[in-house]
Amino acid sequence: MKILITEFMEDKSVEMLKSNFDITVDTNLSVNHNQLKKIISNFDILIVRNKTQVNKEILENATSLKFIGRLGVGLDNIDIEYCKNNNIHVQPATGMNAESVAEYVINTSLSLLKNVPLMHQETSRGNWPRTSISSRELKGKVFGLMGFGLIAKKVGALAKMFNAQIIAYDPFIDPSIADEFNVKLVDINEIFEKADVISIHLPLTSTTKNLLNYEAFKKMQKQPIIINSSRGSIINEDDLLKAYDEKLISGFGLDVYETEPVPKSFLNNIKDNTNCILTPHVAGVTEESNIRVSDFIANSVREFFKL
Numbered sequence: 001m002k003i004l005i006t007e008f009m010e011d012k013s014v015e016m017l018k019s020n021f022d023i024t025v026d027t028n029l030s031v032n033h034n035q036l037k038k039i040i041s042n043f044d045i046l047i048v049r050n051k052t053q054v055n056k057e058i059l060e061n062a063t064s065l066k067f068i069g070r071l072g073v074g075l076d077n078i079d080i081e082y083c084k085n086n087n088i089h090v091q092p093a094t095g096m097n098a099e100s101v102a103e104y105v106i107n108t109s110l111s112l113l114k115n116v117p118l119m120h121q122e123t124s125r126g127n128w129p130r131t132s133i134s135s136r137e138l139k140g141k142v143f144g145l146m147g148f149g150l151i152a153k154k155v156g157a158l159a160k161m162f163n164a165q166i167i168a169y170d171p172f173i174d175p176s177i178a179d180e181f182n183v184k185l186v187d188i189n190e191i192f193e194k195a196d197v198i199s200i201h202l203p204l205t206s207t208t209k210n211l212l213n214y215e216a217f218k219k220m221q222k223q224p225i226i227i228n229s230s231r232g233s234i235i236n237e238d239d240l241l242k243a244y245d246e247k248l249i250s251g252f253g254l255d256v257y258e259t260e261p262v263p264k265s266f267l268n269n270i271k272d273n274t275n276c277i278l279t280p281h282v283a284g285v286t287e288e289s290n291i292r293v294s295d296f297i298a299n300s301v302r303e304f305f306k307l
């Protein structure tokens, strides 16, 4: 059977698969849609990250495809419905990068509460902003989680170690789960009104798209820090910058964007002295999680084909 890998997978995991499969690795195919469409019919297994758009057009040509391994968790680059209807198994690396994202969120929230981007900018320019820029603690702050799934639970547990108070908005979970984690479930407006830090851990759906828009920012009463490590379009980026300019929020950390790589048109609108941290969709990508994710998908392929 033939495997096509279109994005980075750890060498050791690729080697592990080589004993049972004929493997092609071609990372150019993650962006060369036409070429991928042309050759996909030759493969039984496709392994991707989030760059390769496995849409209906690709899948209609994937006549031998039985398994898609996703080296990560979000499945919004794969037409799940088509796969379900055509008996193609889709396997995300559930949980394998959750710790990395949780650490990213805590790191970013601490840095933004402490105004580190502004402190760094001023100090490295030769200024000495010891009193002109203030710093805050996470201790005692209200940490608002939007979504209380796998990653949010880990973020909540870490934030608790800093003695933050955790509240979460997730109408789809059983309240007993929140009780078990000693987290208060609240409605969305309570997150906006009470949280000092708001971290988003939702899937991108028609309901969550644009959920954090200007109307939402206007409801925020504590000038919170906003962190998005989930999916870009959940925050309206123009409204986010407007909210910062109007001091409705006091900082933002973005790892994901409406368009990736993030376009200059957005970056040009961020003023120099903005308390923000931008990262290139790497919250879940660490040396350790790369190994876990690749191992997990390699093992899933072998298990699926009973090897």
Ligand SMILES: NC(=O)c1ccc[n+]([C@@H]2O[C@H](COP(=O)([O-])OP(=O)(O)OC[C@H]3O[C@@H](n4cnc5c(N)ncnc54)[C@H](O)[C@@H]3O)[C@@H](O)[C@H]2O)c1
Pocket: 072, 073, 074, 075, 095, 097, 098, 101, 146, 147, 148, 149, 150, 151, 152, 169, 170, 171, 172, 173, 201, 202, 203, 204, 205, 207, 208, 229, 230, 231, 255, 256, 281, 282, 283, 284, 285
């Ligand atoms: N930046 C990165 O590198 C990176 C890495 C891993 C995951 N992610 C993203 O992080 C997000 C969370 O991942 P996860 O593994 O915790 O997912 P998860 O499925 O475990 O949790 C998502 C939670 O959101 C809740 N939810 C769904 N729709 C909702 C709505 N409309 N309102 C409120 N709650 C809603 C669900 O009930 C669920 O509990 C996903 O978007 C995923 O793609 C990003």
